[in-house]
Structure formats: C-alpha cells, structure tokens
Amino acid sequence: MSVQYPRLVLATVIGLAILLSACQTASDSREGQAPAPLLLISIDGFRHDYIEQFDSPTVDRLIEEGLYADSLHHAFPTKTFATHYTLVTGRHPGTHGVVANNIWDPRRKSRFSLGDREAVNDGFWYSGGEPIWVTAEQQGLTAATYFWPGSEAIIDRTRPTHFKPYDGRVPHEERIDQIVDWLALPDAERPDFLTLYFSSVDSRGHGSGPAAPATLAAAEEIDTQLGRLLEELEAMDMLGKINILLVSDHGMSEVSPERTIALDEYIDLSKVHVSDWGPAAQIWAGEMEPAEIVAALADAPHLRAWQREDIPDRYHFDSHYRVPDVLVEADPGWLISSKPYMANPNPPRGMHGWDPALAEMHGIFIARGPGFVPGARSPAMRSIDVYALMTHLLDLDPADHEGRLQTFLPYLESDRAPAYQVARFECEAGAVEARIGPAHMSLHFGEHIFVLDRVEDAVDRFEATDLSFEIDDQRASGRVDGTELGECVRADAGRIRRPGTDQTPSH
Structure with missing residues (x-):
C-alpha cells in the first residue's frame, strides 16, 4: 500500500533534504580545507623600540622564526579604541567612526567613553566598519576573543562565538590558559580566529613613563607569558599549524x-x-x-x-x-x-595620541606561522593593511576596507626572505633614510617614519597620501606633507638593488 503525501509536505521534505545535504557538503569541505587558525595578540602601548631595551627571549624567537617589521604605523588618532578597531576593520577612524577613546555623536546626542559599559557594549558605536570576527562568523568560521575593543558588542547582528567581557584584573596566566583550552578543542569546535589582549605595558607607560623600569618590567612579564603559550602550543603539536600576529596599538611619549x-x-x-x-x-x-x-x-x-x-x-x-x-x-x-x-x-608621565607618523607613536608587528616566510624583515608596515592580511590568511572575502594586501604578499608567497635594503640620503630639507622592501618602503625623516607604496610599473618610485619618494641611482627626490625635500644625494656606499636580487637584509 503506497502512501500519498500532500505536495506541500513532499516539497518541504525534499527541500530540507537538499539543505541538509548542502550543509553537510559545506561542513565536509570546510573540514578538508580549513585555514590555519589565526591568533591576533595585542600588547597595548608597546612602543616599537622597547624590544631593544629588555630581555625578550619569546619576542626574539618570534622574530627569528617569522616576519618582523621595523615598526607598525597606525591611524590617527593613536588612541587605544581607535587604533584597535582600525586593526580589525582595515578602515581609518575617520571612516569607521571610533574616532577616539571618548566620542561625541552629534546625531544621537550621546557620548561614548571607556568607562561607560553600556556604550562599550553598544554595537551602534562600531557600525562604521566590519571587524574580522564578524567577517569570519558570517562566512562559516568560528571566532573567540579574549578582550578586544568592540568584541563584546553585537555588530551587524553578530558576536564572536566565544568572547570575554573586558576585565583588566584577569591574570595573564588565565588569559593564556583560555587560549590554550580553545585551541585544544576538537577540530570541528576549535576557533579559527582568536584574539588576546594585554594592557599592563600601556598602564605602566602612562604612570611611570615610556621605557621606564616599571614599563619594561611589564613588557618582560608578558614576554614570559607568551613563552608559556608557545610551550603549550608545542606540546599540543599546534605551534607549526597556527599563524600568530603580535601587534601593539600605539607607542608612548614622555609628558610632564x-x-x-x-x-x-x-x-x-x-x-x-x-x-x-x-x-x-x-x-x-x-x-x-x-x-x-x-x-x-x-x-x-x-x-x-x-x-x-x-x-x-x-x-x-x-x-x-x-x-x-x-x-x-x-x-x-x-x-x-x-x-x-x-x-x-x-x-601622567607617558601619553599617546599624536601624529601616527611620529616614530614614538609606532607600535610593533611580528608574524609567525605556516603562512609566513621565516626570518623575513620588512620596513615599517601600516595597521590599516592588517585586516586584508587576516582575511587572506583565513581565506575570507573581505568587507569594504581601505587597506592594501600587496604590502604583505612578498612575505607570504616566497620560499625565502625577500630583499630588504637601506639607503641614506642627504637632502636639502635634511637627512633621509629609505628602508625598502619589495612592495613598499618606509621613509625616516626627522622624528617621523612614513610608509609609502611602490608605484606599479615604476622601478623605485613610492607614494602615499601627500608623500612621494623616487630613487634614481645615487640621487633621489621626494615630498613630505606637500613640501619638497629638494635634491637628495646618496650618503652611503652602494646601489639600490632591485626587489628579489638581494635576499640578505641590510641592518
């Protein structure tokens, strides 16, 4: 005896079967082609030159085994919430709307401040950019954030699968343990994208001053904790399977x-x-x-x-x-x-928030993992480009952003460290040092470090907003903030080698 199902019921059953089959296929596909997990770590207030001023075996190891940029050029203003949100959205504060640590919204007639938990948890304030954890979750990956500005809020109807409300009292050991526990989950449950955040270096920098003994002691303690993290990952056979980005959100300058x-x-x-x-x-x-x-x-x-x-x-x-x-x-x-x-x-004895090109406002950028060429060194990089890098590593379609992936590609798509060249020039406007990589350069001029992109199809011409620099053998010319540098003459011996012809970094 056959059973005659109503057409609507039959269509529903068939539709559900197709949907379940598609979900299973997507799940199987993801399990077979899942990207390497990505861990983004921020040490708030860690100025780029702190590395040279304390014993840092873990940071030194990450540098030796991965990609090390001379510094990280942030967005304006160099304030914690503004720069952290730029790192994860690839948009400038003047675009994403997190324009400071304290914000006035003239349309809503309301105020945002770090101490206002209701505002910090309100996705309204972050709606001008799509953070990487939203990009990941909406495309089928799993995100876990152990503190990050914006990560507690619902943004575009999405939160990380795992997140922690900010509490600066949580011991560093507990934060490390949670990251390890998340990464120890079965493959189907393990987060694909994770964040980890430390604030003690920033707090000490404000209270004691940049590079003060207490500030460097805080940095050394975090280095020790990161060393324990690497040991745990090695014991889990995970260290070679995860990409780690170590950044800071700004530097620090002395004030009085x-x-x-x-x-x-x-x-x-x-x-x-x-x-x-x-x-x-x-x-x-x-x-x-x-x-x-x-x-x-x-x-x-x-x-x-x-x-x-x-x-x-x-x-x-x-x-x-x-x-x-x-x-x-x-x-x-x-x-x-x-x-x-x-x-x-x-x-305060230390502060940040000035022009992001000031050397003392630059942070750090170090990357280690299967996605990076080990032992590579790069000129200063820009935080605005990090979102594009992360979506690339996680094989995601990026949301609208203002970054540039091309800066990072030579350090991802090579079997050896790309060329790194330093050239010094005496210009009419003053001494200039050019640190040159395959796709970009950093221009060191006075108290500033600028980042410029190599112009496509040009041999040694680099440009950015209101900035340019062009090298012609032993001479160069350029413009900074609309002011011409005048004639520049090479002040050190040697020639600029074309990208890829010299794989030995010049220090």
Missing part, C-alpha cells in the same frame, strides 16, 4: 605638567564642547563658529588647529560625521588640557 597647554586660556569652554583631550583635542562648535575657534587658538604655543575640512589629508580623518568641527593637535610631548584638570596631583 610643564608641557601642558590650558585650552581655557584661549577660548571660553562654556561656549564649545570638547569631546576628547590630550595630545589632540576634538572640539565641537556651540556658541562659537569653527573659524572663530581656530582664530582664537592661532597664537597659542605648541599646537595647531584645523577646521574639519582642513585637517591634513594624510590623517584620513574627515569622512565620518563623528569627526569634530575643529581638531587641535599639540606638539610632540605636549598635552592639551584645562586649568581644573591641570590641578591633578598625579599627572
């Missing part, structure tokens, strides 16, 4: 009360709204027009003020509506404050 500018000596603060202070102040017009504010600050020492439309193009800080009406930036080592706050009995 004697190098502080009281904003209320020049403008009536009751007539404006200042949403963020420090090395850069973000000012919203109230009873004063933006042009009035800029004019009132014209004679103030040790700072520069711009209306929104005049902010230097190199900062990429103009497109999001949370960018303020007026941006004021102090000279390196100087802070913008107010008279009441300057009475603080415990002022």
Whole structure:
C-alpha cells in the first residue's frame, strides 16, 4: 500500500533534504580545507623600540622564526579604541567612526567613553566598519576573543562565538590558559580566529613613563607569558599549524605638567564642547563658529588647529560625521588640557595620541606561522593593511576596507626572505633614510617614519597620501606633507638593488 503525501509536505521534505545535504557538503569541505587558525595578540602601548631595551627571549624567537617589521604605523588618532578597531576593520577612524577613546555623536546626542559599559557594549558605536570576527562568523568560521575593543558588542547582528567581557584584573596566566583550552578543542569546535589582549605595558607607560623600569618590567612579564603559550602550543603539536600576529596599538611619549597647554586660556569652554583631550583635542562648535575657534587658538604655543575640512589629508580623518568641527593637535610631548584638570596631583608621565607618523607613536608587528616566510624583515608596515592580511590568511572575502594586501604578499608567497635594503640620503630639507622592501618602503625623516607604496610599473618610485619618494641611482627626490625635500644625494656606499636580487637584509 503506497502512501500519498500532500505536495506541500513532499516539497518541504525534499527541500530540507537538499539543505541538509548542502550543509553537510559545506561542513565536509570546510573540514578538508580549513585555514590555519589565526591568533591576533595585542600588547597595548608597546612602543616599537622597547624590544631593544629588555630581555625578550619569546619576542626574539618570534622574530627569528617569522616576519618582523621595523615598526607598525597606525591611524590617527593613536588612541587605544581607535587604533584597535582600525586593526580589525582595515578602515581609518575617520571612516569607521571610533574616532577616539571618548566620542561625541552629534546625531544621537550621546557620548561614548571607556568607562561607560553600556556604550562599550553598544554595537551602534562600531557600525562604521566590519571587524574580522564578524567577517569570519558570517562566512562559516568560528571566532573567540579574549578582550578586544568592540568584541563584546553585537555588530551587524553578530558576536564572536566565544568572547570575554573586558576585565583588566584577569591574570595573564588565565588569559593564556583560555587560549590554550580553545585551541585544544576538537577540530570541528576549535576557533579559527582568536584574539588576546594585554594592557599592563600601556598602564605602566602612562604612570611611570615610556621605557621606564616599571614599563619594561611589564613588557618582560608578558614576554614570559607568551613563552608559556608557545610551550603549550608545542606540546599540543599546534605551534607549526597556527599563524600568530603580535601587534601593539600605539607607542608612548614622555609628558610632564610643564608641557601642558590650558585650552581655557584661549577660548571660553562654556561656549564649545570638547569631546576628547590630550595630545589632540576634538572640539565641537556651540556658541562659537569653527573659524572663530581656530582664530582664537592661532597664537597659542605648541599646537595647531584645523577646521574639519582642513585637517591634513594624510590623517584620513574627515569622512565620518563623528569627526569634530575643529581638531587641535599639540606638539610632540605636549598635552592639551584645562586649568581644573591641570590641578591633578598625579599627572601622567607617558601619553599617546599624536601624529601616527611620529616614530614614538609606532607600535610593533611580528608574524609567525605556516603562512609566513621565516626570518623575513620588512620596513615599517601600516595597521590599516592588517585586516586584508587576516582575511587572506583565513581565506575570507573581505568587507569594504581601505587597506592594501600587496604590502604583505612578498612575505607570504616566497620560499625565502625577500630583499630588504637601506639607503641614506642627504637632502636639502635634511637627512633621509629609505628602508625598502619589495612592495613598499618606509621613509625616516626627522622624528617621523612614513610608509609609502611602490608605484606599479615604476622601478623605485613610492607614494602615499601627500608623500612621494623616487630613487634614481645615487640621487633621489621626494615630498613630505606637500613640501619638497629638494635634491637628495646618496650618503652611503652602494646601489639600490632591485626587489628579489638581494635576499640578505641590510641592518
């Protein structure tokens, strides 16, 4: 006796069978072609030159066995939430909208600050960019975040499968143990993307000053913990199967009360709204027009003020509506404050937030794992490009971003370390050092380190926003922030070798 199913029921059964079959096929495909897990580690406030100032066997090992960039050039402003969100979205703060640690939203008429847990957990503030954990989760991978700005919020209806609400009191050992436990899960459950975050170096840098003994002691303790992580991964036979990116979100500069500018000596603060202070102040017009504010600050020492439309193009800080009406930036080592706050009995001894090209604002970038050429060295790299790298390593389709994968490709698609060349020039505007890799270069000029891209189909021409540098054998020319360097003459012996012709790094 045959059973006659209604057509609708039969169609439903067939549809479910097809769907289950497709899911099983996708699952089988992923199990067979799953990318190597990726662990992104941030040491907040770890300036690029700290590595040379304390005993760091674990960091040294990562450098020896992986890719080491001279430094990491961040986005403006060099503040923790802004730069961390740039790292995971590939968008500038002026695009993704996390424009500082303290933010004013003029449309919502609301304020974001680090101490406001409700705001920190509200996905509204992060909607201007898609973080890598959202990209991963929406394309079938699993993410696990042990602290990262934005990772506690629901962004585009998505959270990491595993996440930890931020608590700076959690011991470093506990954080390491959780990462190990996640990676020890069965293959089908193990996260594909993970984050790990440490804040102690930043805290010590603020309280004791950059490179102070207490700051370097904090860095040494984290190095020890990372050493334990590598040991655990080796014991699990995982170390050779996971890609690890070690970064920091900014550097640190020394400050003092004697190098502080009281904003209320020049403008009536009751007539404006200042949403963020420090090395850069973000000012919203109230009873004063933006042009009035800029004019009132014209004679103030040790700072520069711009209306929104005049902010230097190199900062990429103009497109999001949370960018303020007026941006004021102090000279390196100087802070913008107010008279009441300057009475603080415990002022900071270290700070960050200035021009990201300043060498002291540069962080670190080290990468180790099956995706990288071991023993490779690179000129300074940009944090804006890290999202593109991570999506490439995880075989994901990236969301809209402003980064450039080409910078990293020579260190991924080679069986030996790519060329690294250093050339020094005396220019009319001052001494310049060019550190050159296959697809980009870093230009060291005064207190600044700029990153420029190699121009396609050009031999030794490099460009970035408001920056250019071209080498013609023993001579060079260039432009920094629209100012010509003048004639540049090679100041050291040797010639620039073309990419791929010299595999020995020059230090």
